Amino acid sequence: MIRTISVAIYLLFLLIGTIPSLIRVKKYEKENKIHEKYELVHRVAHNFGKKMIDCTGSKVRVTGYENIPKDETVVFIGNHQGNFDIPLLLGYIDKPIAYIAKIEIMKLPIVRDWMKYMRCVFIDRKDPRQSLKAISQGVEYIKEGQSMVIFPEGTRSKGDKIGEFKPGSLKLATKAGTTIVPFTIKGTYKIFEANKNKIKPAEVELIIHPPVYTSGLSKEELNELPDKIKETITSALK
Template sequence: MTDPALAAALERIRSAPDGPQVGAFFDYDGTVIDGYSAATFYRHRLRRMQVGLREVAQLIMLGLRGLEDEEDFGRLLTLGFAGWAGHSEQELLDLGEHLFAGSIASTVYPEAWQLVNAHRQKGHTVVLASSATRFQVGPAARALGIDDVLCTEVEVNDAGQLTGRTMGNPLWRSGKAAAVKTFAKVHGIDRRSSFAYSNGDEDVPFLLSVARATAVNPQPDLAAEADERGWPVLAFTSRGRPSLVEAVRSAAAIGGTIGGFATGIALGMLNGSRREGVDHGAVLGAEVGLALAGVQVNVQGEANLYERRPAVYLFNHQSQLDMVLLCRLMQRSFTGVAKKELRNDPMFGVFLRYADMAFVDRGDPAQARAALEPAVAKLRDGVSLVVAPEGTRSATPAIGAFKKGAFHVAMQAQVPVVPIVIRNSGQLMAPKSLVISSGVVDVAVLSPVPTTRWTPQNLDRQVARVREMYVKTMRNWPR
C-alpha cells in the first residue's frame, strides 16, 4: 500500500505543468540514498590503509566541533580531497561506478525513484544537486536517468590527476542554493513552479530557492522549518537493519519455500515423473514462501503467460525474490538460466540442478552460449525457458542493457518471447539481503512477440525493440 504522504507528493507532481521549464532538484545523500556516499569512499580508503593518523585526528576534531558554516564545510572537503591527490580522474570515475554498483545502489530509496520517475514522465528538468563530487553523484544520476548534476567540482591538473583541491565554492548551504538559481536562469526554468527535495538542516536555503519544497526524512532543524512553513514532509523507509518481525518472517518464508520445493519434488518422484515433481515443487514452494513473507503478487496480462507455450520468458531481474516470484507465475513446464555460482547454493542449488537449469559463466561468453544450446531442444519438447536478458540482477529499477543469448535461442527454436516486467521486487528484498518485506509486487506480462521473421542480421534491432517495451512499461505502468 502506498504511503499517503508519498501518494500526495506524486499527485502534486502529476498536477504540475508539463515541460522542461519545471525543475525538480533532488539532494543526494540522505534524500535519494539512505546514508552518505562519502562514507563508502572513505571505507574504501580505510580498507586499503590509505588514511593516516593525522587525517583521522583532524576528522575527529571537526566531527566533535560540528559544521557551523561554509568555511567549516570547506575545511572538511579539503581534508577529504587531500587523500585523493595524485590519483587520476579516470581512476576516481571508475571507482565511483564500482562503489555505486557494489554498495550504494542498494541504498537508493524506492520512494525517491518513484518521485524522479514521476517528474520525468511530466517532462520536467530533473537535477541531482549535491555537495558531493561528480564521482559520487554521477553513477546515481545515470542509473536514475537524470541528465543534469550540480555538485562540488574538484581540480584536475593537466596530467589528469586530482590536486586535492576544489574548484569554486562547495555546493553546501548557500552555495547549493546559488547553484540552483544560476542553473534555473541559464536553462529557462521557472523556480515558482519548481520542486526541491532534501533531508538536511543545511539545505533550508536550497529548498527556499524554489516554490515547492519537500522535506525528506528531515533532520531536527529542517523538520521545525518545514512545520513553520507548511512544507510537506516525507518519511522514506530505511534500508538499514531489519526489524525482528521482518527477520523472523523472512526466515520462515525461506524455510517454507525450501520445504514446498522439497515436498513437490517428493510427490513427483512418487508418481515417477521428474517433470511433474519440478512443477509441483515450483508451485508449492512459491505459494508457501510468498504467503509466509506476506508478499502479494498483482499481475496484469496474466493470460499472456499461457497463450503461446512453449516460449522464452524474459524478466528484468531486481532481487532474489524474483526466483520465487517466477515460480508463482510460470507454474508448469519451464526451466531457466542461472549464474554458475548458484549451482552449489546451499539453499536452492539442489532444486535448480533437479530442474535442469542452465548454469552460465557470466565472464565466459563462449561457455554461456554453450550452456544455452540444450535450451533449444527443451523448447522443441514443450519446456519453456525463463531468462533475465540483463544477465544479472540490476542494481536499481532501471532497465539495463540486454544480452542476446535468450533472443538467439528463441529465434533458433522459432518460439515467441514473452516480456515479464517486474516493477518493485527490489523494494521488498534489497540486493544482497535475505530479508523480505511484506507488500505487493507489481507484474505486467506483455503480449508474446513472434520471432518467425527474426534473422541474425536484424537481431540487434529486435533486441532493442523488446528492451524498449520494458522501458515504456516502467515509465507508463498500465493501470
C-alpha cells in the same frame, strides 16, 4: 530484522519439507514416468515460489496473464529487479518454467537438485566456451518443450531502472525460433534490496505483454528485436 529472520527460518523448513517430493521425483525418473516427474516438479516449484512471496507479506497483482500462449513453449524475457523475481514468476505463472542461472547456485544443496529437474541451464560467466555449450543445451530444452525465463540484464537492477541488455541475451529464443513473452516486474526490489537487505512487505506487480513471434523474421528484424523487446518492458516502468 525479526521479520527477515522469521522468513529465513520459514523458507529453510519449507525447503527441507520438499525432500520427500524430491525423493519421489527421483523414483519417477528411475521408473521412466516422465509425465509424473515433470508434473510433480512443476507443482512443487509453483507452490514454493508462491509461499516464498506470501511469507514476506507482499501483495501481488498480475495483469496480462491472458497473453501467455497456453499450449505452446515460450521464452519469457523481462527485467530483473531483485532476489524475489524468480519466486514471483514461479508462483504466479502457472506454467512449467526453467531459468538461465549462475553456476554458483550449484553449491546450494536441495536447490540445485530441484533446478536440475526443472531443466535450468547453469552458466559459468568466466568461461565463454562453457557458456556457449549451456546456451546450446537451453535451445535443446526449448525444442523439447521446456519454457524458459531470461533476464537480459544479467544481474539485478535493485531498483526501478532497467540496465543494458547483454549481447546475445535473446539468442536462446531466436535460435530455437520460439515465441517470446515479454514481462515487466515492478516492486520486487522493495521487498529486500531497498531495505538494506531486510525483508519488508511491498506492493508488487507483474505485467505480461503480448507475445512476439520470432519464427520467420528477417535478419534485420532479428537485429532490431532486442531494442523492441526492451522498449516493451521499459514502457510499463514509466
